[in-house]
Amino acid sequence: MNSRAFSTLQRSSITKLIFQAKPIRIHRGYTASLLNSIRKQQFPPNIKYVHNSPKPVPALSLPEQILKYNKEWAKNKTKADSSYFENMTAVQTPEILWIGCSDSRVCSDVLTGSNFGRVFTLRNVGNSLSTTDTNSLAVIQFAVETLKIKHIVIVGHTFCGAMEAAFKYNSLNGPISDWIKPIADLYNKNKPTIDALPTHKQQNQALSELNVKRNVDIINSLDIIKKTKKSGKELNIHGWIYDIENGSLQDLKVS
């Protein structure tokens, strides 16, 4: 059968015929080859069968997508281990406090495998700390006093938007201007060294690394940290940088 012999109208009629076709009853006198040739007329092999496609589903917004996929995630987790979530409700015992950037590309849980209740997380713009910020100080106090955290890691990253904001600090206003000020001051103090670097990526990374060092120094100067270390409890402070270009964490060795 030549498919060019059928017009679109004829093809849709054939489709209707296929779905409405009743099974051929085998009567005496019909041989198998005759039945086959009848079947070929009903189901020509070269025709592409066009079904009525279902109506396209409107794209979900990200919150709707998350609510939908979260259900599947929970179901799969429970299937693999029926007491997984029940075990999570016990008091949390993380050993690491992650102080990282809010950047959507630096997913602390994913790149450290921390879905085992391992990492207590503080994420803000530019992974920044200050001695007057109640928000981050409360997290550090809770981590050190209540959870008895053993490691604090401050993680900066390349291509950081907060460093870009520090580079153009004079154009900022509002809360973000107050927030970025310490990083802008750090940039101004090291301007010759940073501006001398050949590419913008390197300038951003250099400021990010200096910012991590600044935060490590701030943490080491906090009373609560000094007290904990003096009492002999194990507490290590680390400075890391996450390279967005290859997904790797590097220890800056600034503890």
Added chain:
Amino acid sequence: MVSIKSFFNIAAIATVLSGVNAAPKCVKRVVDCPRHHLTPQEIEAMIPAGNHTLTEMVLEYNKIWSNDNLSFDPNYFKNFTGGQYPGLTWIGCSDSRVPSDTLTETVPGQIFTHRNIANSVSEDDINSLAVLQYTIDELKVQDIVISGHTYCGGINAAMNATAFNGPIAKWIQPIADLYEANRAQIDALSPGYERNYALGKLNVKRVVDIVGNLEMVKTAREEGQIVRVHGWIYHMETGLIEDLKVTNE
């Protein structure tokens, strides 16, 4: 004799068949990607044995994770160097049992995240306000989610606020005030889970109202920008997110 039509059919089939073994690019969520992505458990099992401190283990984990992604697609990370375009801002709790990136089944680049004790925002806290300002002015994200959770330590602390001092006491003061204002109703529930859940829900609603009424949000909305603020609770005991349906838009 092969007709032109059947030639194209054969060509189409050949293309499809050759594509079956080629790995499609990951664009949506982790589970849409082919199975040769290692699970966290598989990566843990591959960490070389030895006397690692916990942070050394995390660095080893990360090395294996990033190699896994690169072996699947050499440009996987380079795609991120052009900037971030998240679809949602998550303001959640620092709790280690609420890994927002994992439980939402998202891939890197989708959620801009701020995590602090008891997912709180206040008008004099420049930390959370800077996150919101960056979200609205720079990233132009349309959806902000305030996500509380059950068994929250911050909520428990707010119900025993007098036992704390220092930055924590100051930080949880608004939640402690919320508890006092609703004490009769909350204390009528059984202690433990029920009270924590009730105060957690009230706290999420409180923060949704604060964020929805911020000057920067009002200004953005007046200029025609869409800003929706959602309130969710993550049920740790089942792994499910509950939408509290208190969306401010």
